[in-house]
Amino acid sequence: MAKTANIDSTTADSTATYYAPQYADGFPARHGADSTAIGAADSVSSLDTCATLELPHGVGATHAVASPLHDGASMALMLAAAFFLVTSYRTGYKYIENLPMYLFSVKRRDSLFDDHTVSETRIMLAMLGLTWVMEGLLLYYAIPLSVPPLAPGLQQSVFLHVLLFTGAAALFHVLQLLFYRLLGWVFADPVDTGLWIAGFNASQACLGVMLLPVVIVTLVAPEQANSTLFCAVILYFLARIVFILKGFRIFFNNFSSTVYFLLYLCSAEVVPPLSFYTGTVLACNMI
8 A cells, every 4th residue: 555655646746748849840930838829910911921822834735746766667677677687697797707808808819709608698788788777767867958848748757758768778779789890890800890899888788887876866866967967978988988999909000090980980989879869859759
């Protein structure tokens, strides 16, 4: 009983602990439990000074500009060309190892340049196919810059025009190949012609790989098309210069050959690209 009384007295003597209520940050004043209510006039003035909440007004939805990046068929064509190249590398890597020799060598080795294996031919066609697709995509962005009235028609049928430009690039390559073989048949022997043709195919095959990052940047950032197309033109001329220099080393014998070489430059390296671009623009205008 004494112990119980001691506990009760201790409990009775202990004072209750009160905790101050928590207030939100920025509240104008803290009031105790015994504070009076805010007057009506103070309430009205407090409400007048509160910030007014304005609802944001959104911007209306707009349609994305049609481009190969947003066209599934165009992207499938690009990925198919890259996939064909990757799958051909395992069996045709020797061709890539011999690319410097195809580009620059003028040694007369019949077996090296005339007898291509199936694997080398396959990877060469894969690299050329990538070049044609890259050129087709770049033409899609280049033609509206040079001929602005054609831009709406290109945006209405993206894949049709990309396919047209890719086919035009492939046809241009084949026509050039036939023309170079004709020149080789007239002015050179079969060995020199084989060296020349091998250099042409190798330069165009390397061009597609070099154009791949340029095309990717153009697809992702079309507002930079002027800069990327300028880089593409530089790469195209670099590939052409390498091929022209190899032809010069093969066919230039003496000073009298200079006239024939200048005629070759005008008839085979200047007029055909200009004619090709003009014909592509006309075909695009007819669709």
